[in-house]
Amino acid sequence: xxxxxxxxxxxxxxxxxxxxxxxxxxxxxxxxxxxxxxxxxxxxxxxxxxxxxxxxxxxxxxxxxxxxxxxxxxxxxxxxxxxxxxxxxxxxxxxxxxxxxxxxxxxxxxxxxxxxxxxxxxxxxxxxxxxxxxxxxxxxxxxxxxxxxxxxxxxxxxxxxxxxxxxxxxxxxxxxxxxxxxxxxxxxxxxxxxxxxxxxxxxxxxxxxxxxxxxxxxxxxxxxxxxxxxxxxxxxxxxxxxxxxxxxxxxxxxxxxxxxxxxxxxxxxxxx
Amino acid sequence: xxxxxxxxxxxxxxxxxxxxxxxxxxxxxxxxxxxxxxxxxxxxxxxxxxxxxxxxxxxxxxxxxxxxxxxxxxxxxxxxxxxxxxxxxxxxxxxxxxxxxxxxxxxxxxxxxxxxxxxxxxxxxxxxxxxxxxxxxxxxxxxxxxxxxxxxxxxxxxxxxxxxxxxxxxxxxxxxxxxxxxxxxxxxxxxxxxxxxxxxxxxxxxxxxxxxxxxxxxxxxxxxxxxxxxxxxxxxxxxxxxxxxxxxxxxxxxxxxxxxxxxxxxxxxxxxxxxxxxxxxxxxxxxxxxxxxxxxxxxxxxxxxxxxxxxxxxxxxxxxxxxxxxxxxxxxxxxxxxxxxxxxxxxxxxxxxxxxxxxxxxxxxxxxxxxxxxxxxxxxxxxxxxxxxxxxxxxxxxxxxxxxxxxxxxxxxxxxxxxxxxxxxxxxxxxxxxxxxxxxxxxxxxxxxxxxxxxxxxxxxxxxxxxxxxxxxxxxxxx
Numbered sequence: 001x002x003x004x005x006x007x008x009x010x011x012x013x014x015x016x017x018x019x020x021x022x023x024x025x026x027x028x029x030x031x032x033x034x035x036x037x038x039x040x041x042x043x044x045x046x047x048x049x050x051x052x053x054x055x056x057x058x059x060x061x062x063x064x065x066x067x068x069x070x071x072x073x074x075x076x077x078x079x080x081x082x083x084x085x086x087x088x089x090x091x092x093x094x095x096x097x098x099x100x101x102x103x104x105x106x107x108x109x110x111x112x113x114x115x116x117x118x119x120x121x122x123x124x125x126x127x128x129x130x131x132x133x134x135x136x137x138x139x140x141x142x143x144x145x146x147x148x149x150x151x152x153x154x155x156x157x158x159x160x161x162x163x164x165x166x167x168x169x170x171x172x173x174x175x176x177x178x179x180x181x182x183x184x185x186x187x188x189x190x191x192x193x194x195x196x197x198x199x200x201x202x203x204x205x206x207x208x209x210x211x212x213x214x215x216x217x218x219x220x221x222x223x224x225x226x227x228x229x230x231x232x233x234x235x236x237x238x239x240x241x242x243x244x245x246x247x248x249x250x251x252x253x254x255x256x257x258x259x260x261x262x263x264x265x266x267x268x269x270x271x272x
Numbered sequence: 273x274x275x276x277x278x279x280x281x282x283x284x285x286x287x288x289x290x291x292x293x294x295x296x297x298x299x300x301x302x303x304x305x306x307x308x309x310x311x312x313x314x315x316x317x318x319x320x321x322x323x324x325x326x327x328x329x330x331x332x333x334x335x336x337x338x339x340x341x342x343x344x345x346x347x348x349x350x351x352x353x354x355x356x357x358x359x360x361x362x363x364x365x366x367x368x369x370x371x372x373x374x375x376x377x378x379x380x381x382x383x384x385x386x387x388x389x390x391x392x393x394x395x396x397x398x399x400x401x402x403x404x405x406x407x408x409x410x411x412x413x414x415x416x417x418x419x420x421x422x423x424x425x426x427x428x429x430x431x432x433x434x435x436x437x438x439x440x441x442x443x444x445x446x447x448x449x450x451x452x453x454x455x456x457x458x459x460x461x462x463x464x465x466x467x468x469x470x471x472x473x474x475x476x477x478x479x480x481x482x483x484x485x486x487x488x489x490x491x492x493x494x495x496x497x498x499x500x501x502x503x504x505x506x507x508x509x510x511x512x513x514x515x516x517x518x519x520x521x522x523x524x525x526x527x528x529x530x531x532x533x534x535x536x537x538x539x540x541x542x543x544x545x546x547x548x549x550x551x552x553x554x555x556x557x558x559x560x561x562x563x564x565x566x567x568x569x570x571x572x573x574x575x576x577x578x579x580x581x582x583x584x585x586x587x588x589x590x591x592x593x594x595x596x597x598x599x600x601x602x603x604x605x606x607x608x609x610x611x612x613x614x615x616x617x618x619x620x621x622x623x624x625x626x627x628x629x630x631x632x633x634x635x636x637x638x639x640x641x642x643x644x645x646x647x648x649x650x651x652x653x654x655x656x657x658x659x660x661x662x663x664x665x666x667x668x669x670x671x672x673x674x675x676x677x678x679x680x681x682x683x684x685x686x687x688x689x690x691x692x693x694x695x696x697x698x699x700x701x702x703x704x705x706x707x708x709x710x711x712x713x714x715x716x717x718x719x720x721x722x723x724x725x726x727x728x729x730x731x732x733x734x735x736x737x738x739x740x741x742x743x744x745x746x747x748x749x750x751x
Contacts, residue, residue, distance in 0.1 A: 019494055033451055039544060039553035040451075064553060080451040082488035211544070211554075214449050214490055215676050216516035217536035223527055228520065233678055247527050250629040254529040258555030265550040 009061045010104060010136055011070045012046075018053030020083045026111035027089030027205065027237050030055065031213040033080040034068045041065045042210040044236065045084070046107035046137075055083075058107035058136060064262040085213045086236050089203070091115040095177035096122040098170060099145070100163050100191055102183020103129055106137050108205055109182045110144075116180075117144040124170060125149070128163035128183070132156040164190050171198045178203065181240060185249050192240035202240035206231050208251060223247050273315055279380075283387040284313040291609035295579045298463040298547055301606060302366075302396075307345075310397040314339040316380055317389045324377035325391060330726025331364075331432070333357040335374060335391055342398060351402040354395060355409045358725065359435035359478055360428065362403065362470045363457055365396030368722045369600050403470070409477050414441035419739040422447060422506040424491045424679070427455020428721045429512030429712025431478060432728030433735070438481040440736050445506075446478075447489040450543065455514055457721070459543040460535070462573050464580070468542070492679035497686075501707055507742060508707050508735050511694060512728065515713035517676040520669055521565065525623030530557060530631030534566070534574045534670035541577050559666025562586045563634055565620055566670035567597040572604060574668045575612045586612045587662065591619040591639050591652040615662065617641070619654065623667060634662045673718050693717055701731030709735055 020030060029044040047056035061067050072078070089112045097116050101109040106127055117123045125145035129135045131154045142148050149166045150158030159166055163183075170176060171194070179202040181191040188204040195202040208220040208231050215233040222231050223244035229235065287303040288294075294301050305313065317339045325335045334353055341350035354361045368374075370392040375381065381388025401407075419442045423430045426448040434444045452458055454471040479485065489495060491513070500506045518533035520526055537556070540546040544554035558581040564571045567590035575586045588607070590597060593616050597604060608614075617639040626632040638658035641650035675692040687695045687704035694703055694710040701709040709731045712724030 019489075023494065037545075037552045039555075068553075080488050082449065082451070082490060082494070084493055085490065211536060211539055212450065214493075214516075215678055216518070217539055218518050218520065218533045219536045221520075221527060228522075228527065244527075247629075251527070251529055254557065255555045258549065258557075262550045262553060262555065 010058065010134070011061065011066075012056060012058045013069065013072065014049075014054045014056045015078065015081060016053060017055050017081050017083075020081065021048050021050050021053050021055050024048045024055060024084040025088035026091065026115040027108075028084035028086045029213070029236060030057070030081055030083030031085060031210065032057070032069065032078045032082075034065065034072070035079050038068065038079065039065055040080075040211055040213070041069075042085070042207070042213055042232070044086075044108040044205065046110050048111070055081075058104055060104045063259050064266050067263065067266065082213070086232060087234065089115065089237055091119050093120045096124065096175060098124045098126065098167060098176050098179045099141075100126045100167060100179060100181040100183070100187075101128070101141070102163060102181075102187040103134060104136065105183030105187075105205070106135075106141065109180065110137055110140060112180060112182075113141060114144040117146075121177075122146055124176075126151065126163050126166045126170075128152070128166075128187070130154065162190070163187060164194050167191060168194060171195070171200065176200050179240075180204075185245055185252065188240060188243075189245035192243065192245075196241050203237050204240040204243060205236045206238060206243065206248060207236065208248060209254065222251075275318060278315050278318060279386075281312055281316050283316065283390055284309045284393070286390075286393055291606075291611070294464065295576070295610035298580055300467050301464050304400055305393060305397040307401075310394060311343055311345070313390050314342040314394055318380060320379055324379065325374040325389075328374040328377040329357075330373065330722045331357045331729050333374075333395070338398065339389070339391075339394060342394065347398065347401055348407055351398050351407060352410065354398060355411055358432070359409070359481070360431060360474045360725070361395050362399035362474060363428075363466060364722060364725070365392050365394075365399055366466050366470075367457075367461060368392055369720060371601070373722060403473055408480065411439055411481070413439055413481065416443070417441045417739060419443065419508075419742065420445070420504075420506045421735060421739070422500045422504075422509045423512065424497075424509065425449075425455060425512040425514060425712075425714075426453035426475070426485060427512060427514050427712060427724065428457065429514075429724035429728040429731075430455070430510065431475070432725040433510045433512065433709075433711070433732045434483045435478055435481055436729060436732035437735060438478070438483045440732075442736070442739060444482070445484040445486055447491050447495065448485060448487045449490040451487050452543065453485050453487060459539045460570065460573070462538065462542055462577050463547075464576065465573065490678070492682045497679075497683045497705075497708065507739055508709065510701070510728075510731055510735060511679070511703070511708065511710040511714055512712045512724070513676065513679055513714050514724075515673045515675050515693070515716075515718045517674050518669065519672050519674060521620060521671065523620060523622055525625055525631075526669075528623050528625045528631045529629055530559070530665055531623055531667045532557075532669065534564075534570045534668050535673065537574055537668050538570070538577065541581070547577075547581060556581065557666060558582050559664075560584050561664040562666045562668065563615075563662055563664040564588050564668045564670055566590065566672070567592075567599055568670060568672065569599045569603055570672075571668075571670035572599050572607045572612075574670050575607055576610055578666065578668070579610055579612065583666070587615045587664070588612060589615045589618050589620060589634070589636065589662070591617065592649065593617055593641060596649050617652065619652065621659065624661070631665055631667055633664055634667060636660055636662055673713075675714055675717070691717060696731075699730060700734035701727055702734060707738075
């Protein structure tokens with residue numbers, strides 16, 4: 001396993017997992033557990049190297065587990081890595097596809113964008129982030145896109161504004177066959193709202209809380225077109241126009257207090 | 273001791289922790305027999321000529337045989353006798369519904385006012401004795417056959433198949449999706465009924481028989497069945513993946529925060545040890561007022577878990593009456609002793625949320641029992657205008673599980689029934705797919721640990737027969 005840090009809080013791990021690498025397809029995820037006491041965390045694979053037998057995950061430190069993951073040095077390992085999980089992205093030649101990535105969602109978007117590029121689609125990529133420091137995989141995304149736009153909330157790079165501003169401009173000026181949006185839930189919600197007005201099919205990748213990731217608990221259930229689906233087996237990708245985003249946001253905050261407490265305890269332990 | 277003297281011994285009760293103390297901790301409720309109690313209980317067995325208890329046991333343990341050895345204080349022989357038939361005696365002694373199996377047919381219990389021999393308690397005693405004295409399973413392993421078998425799932429069915437085939441000299445690998453082996457014994461049945469150390473110990477015993485266990489392997493994703501057979505050189509596959517997909521009620525508000533499947537709640541608490549949060553990293557919402565929907569063993573487990581996590585009140589909500597409750601009587605009794613309340617003849621209509629989208633209560637209606645249905649149970653019928661509200665901040669849905677389609681969806685040639693269970697020959701476990709057997713809940717729907725083990729035993733025999741028909745592995749065969 002290799003680790004390098006390209007930002008203070010955004011971490012990339014390349015993990016040796018030959019069997020997962022052999023089977024993984026774009027859009028699929030793995031579940032990782034750092035150690036004996038650890039919890040199971042789902043992360044969508046950003047890259048796969050079948051020859052080397054490795055998979056790559058990119059994540060932001062947001063709580064105890066991701067902080068724990070980030071402390072792993074090259075040569076150390078996760079105790080448990082399981083996958084590939086979830087249904088792969090359906091990729092085919094459609095025409096013009098706009099791939100919209102927000103924050104670390106870009107990592108998830110990368111293999112899907114590459115898949116669409118290789119399938120012969122005209123790929124336009126929009127990357128958004130809080131500021132230039134939070135932009136990731138710019139070069140890799142540019143290599144699999146015919147056109148790329150960058151947006152930052154604070155204007156420190158590219159367009160000063162949200163990804164939806166850049167997307168609207170494209171939708172107003174040309175025919176788009178599909179939009180794929182992956183990032184924070186509010187971003188996916190607003191992209192879907194916009195594309196619905198234009199009648200453009202939109203795929204999003206959802207990130208609900210998961211435990212097993214194999215369909216046995218329903219912890220990751222989401223409401224799609226009024227029906228309950230398990231994101232770990234039916235997804236994680238869904239029709240963006242059918243998702244109940246407010247419910248997803250609500251369910252994602254279920255353990256807010258416990259998550260804070262867990263991270264606090266981690267710092268207390270370090271002080272001992 | 274004469275027969276008459278034997279008949280006069282009352283059934284020995286196992287010591288249990290006090291309900292008002294034990295409902296705060298996850299320690300095991302029953303403390304087991306002392307040697308003296310075990311010998312007294314074993315002496316109640318009249319050593320029948322034609323022991324029906326062996327017939328009543330799905331894995332045919334020689335019950336009078338090991339009981340006699342306990343009386344004679346030949347404890348190592350006694351556990352050896354049990355191990356001839358099962359690799360999981362500490363588990364079975366604890367979780368088998370003996371009242372409908374071995375003990376149901378015990379002659380001693382046929383006389384009015386007499387209770388059957390405590391076979392389950394004695395099995396638990398001898399297994400616990402072996403564990404605490406470090407006695408290892410010395411069962412004889414047949415010479416290596418060179419034949420490879422893949423077992424999918426490490427629950428009771430898979431573990432039985434793996435143990436049996438290893439003893440017969442085959443090279444067995446068990447594939448488990450979770451990070452630890454044991455299936456429902458680990459994630460489903462709580463610590464206070466079955467300590468996880470016991471499950472780990474009995475799984476370790478399997479490794480000592482030469483079985484390899486590969487965790488974090490989701491068959492259907494990480495590997496496919498055909499890949500195992502054609503690429504990795506397995507001669508046969510046994511599928512024992514259970515029925516792990518939870519049923520939901522499909523009523524409004526089910527997606528509110530605070531509504532869980534029992535599978536999720538119990539997995540967090542048991543497998544992930546969320547009861548020890550933040551020492552362990554997985555959180556759980558403990559709940560102050562908890563409602564459990566359903567009345568099977570899983571519902572009792574969830575209810576008693578919620579109590580131990582600090583709930584002030586726990587209510588079982590069930591649409592029929594007490595007589596129809598599918599749980600074991602002992603579990604209902606334990607739950608009641610610990611303070612679980614029963615809201616019977618009650619059916620949930622809707623989960624009601626607070627302004628923050630968290631569960632605030634359940635709108636219910638009262639039921640009455642009408643005509644019997646196809647299964648012979650009286651069908652519950654709603655009473656008009658009987659709606660009422662149950663105040664709760666946590667609801668756990670325990671209305672059963674069904675087959676998980678993850679594996680069956682991607683495996684060609686496996687015929688399923690209308691509920692998505694794999695069709696398998698009831699005698700051999702043979703499926704419609706060449707070289708593939710199945711057993712346990714994935715074929716039966718949700719059943720019991722011991723039934724899964726019994727089916728595992730039959731499938732192992734059938735697989736062994738098939739492997740023998742292939743002959744010893746030739747040098748020119750692909751490995």
